[in-house]
Amino acid sequence: MQGGYGQPRVQGQAAGFEGVGRVVAGNGALAEKLVGQRVAFLGTVTGTWARHALSDAALCIPLHDAVSDADAAALIVNPLTAVALVDRVKTAKSQSFILNAAGSQLGRLILGLARDEGLAAIAVIRRSGVEDDLRDAGADAVLVTSADDFTKSARAAIKAHKPRVLLDAVGDQATADLFFAMPNGTRWVSYGKMSDEAPTLSQMGQFIFMDKHIEGFWLSRWLPSAPPERRTAVVTQVQERFASGKWSTRVAAELPLDSAIDRILPMLATGRGKVMIRP
């Protein structure tokens, strides 16, 4: 909506990265086969906040009946990001990781997946209140950055779990401080920037002597670079998790398309989950 996530805003063009819908027309062999099917899709040609949208057939995922519309409408961006980020932890051969913005929809997907993969997750949130909720979702430890004992709790959790991956959607100084408190070989994987702070690198020597790294993750780069068989496996896994109820999409509200622009921001601000827009 704000043009801040790798795509500029274009006047007169619908917003929306992803959605669910029934294919009404297709051009080309693959697309023609999809006509009539319910699919989750990326709005690769036009935005998805619309009655009709254009997409590449290769980025339309035919859906199992057991996957609800709400889950289907958020089947691609967050779930594939969750799988790719948990993959990143496994590639780093780390048994544990730290995750901030852990109360978000994506955070909860990552926590649930990590638990099933046998990884210990240290969840970081800004304000107290959802600790038990996040432990239920799969967190092994929960840190609250605004708490008085944050530094002490963080040190204890790092000592206990030795996480070598930091999955970061915030990018503030607390994230940098966690990074420098983590063990040899730690990777800071930035995939979002919710904070306006510009973090300071207080321990440059750790890149040299402790083999630390900072890198980024962007689904739009991961998708085309992942091997096709890996993508197929991931899409299957994602649908199975939603169909079986291991994952579910928290929905704060459903809005008609006509009033979405006026009402979506206050709905999102409740923090209760996704807002679904129905044409």
Next chain:
Amino acid sequence: MQGGYGQPRVQGQAAGFEGVGRVVAGNGALAEKLVGQRVAFLGTVTGTWARHALSDAALCIPLHDAVSDADAAALIVNPLTAVALVDRVKTAKSQSFILNAAGSQLGRLILGLARDEGLAAIAVIRRSGVEDDLRDAGADAVLVTSADDFTKSARAAIKAHKPRVLLDAVGDQATADLFFAMPNGTRWVSYGKMSDEAPTLSQMGQFIFMDKHIEGFWLSRWLPSAPPERRTAVVTQVQERFASGKWSTRVAAELPLDSAIDRILPMLATGRGKVMIRP
């Protein structure tokens, strides 16, 4: 000397990472073969600022007669670092790179090697004065961070050469600013920390959307991890470069061991090159 480079200072133990000398005694088959030979060596067991030092035989390099004592005494740390860092540029498939602290002994080795490898080097220095000298040494462009037009010159050099590797021995804000001005896919490779500044990451989004990375290089980690045949090739290449005069070690002074502690710091401060200590 200050215990700041990955090894603590130990009271009563000699300093010195490397040196040249004749092997007077050896324990084990490999070591016995070296007795009587002039070798460049790493002080892996005791420091090299000494009349006698202990090393691992595997880290003693028998020398060609054409390599001078001065070149041999500095044959390992800087030259191997130069080769490994230029390798890093080639691994990143970048035709160009930025190098700060470019006037140092190591900086000059990198510039000479890069020219012979067909890579364009953008040399960064703090103060004006050695620009022509560095162009002779192999720099395609020279940037002076204290100059009024630094930002403008940096932008022009980046536009012309599109460097995607930043070889950094300084770690200050100017380095971070260069990093964020560099193209998609840039790797910031930290291998030293001459500045006391803690640089600020003003553009976290570039890790995500521009696939940028920060990482470190430490010779002590690279050496054991490099394949043995690569290490042998590198050691041969290094000796050939010194023997042929393509590389040479700038020597500011030669001091007797007895007076080294008192006199070395002012000698190093002249910036005229290495100080050799002779027992």
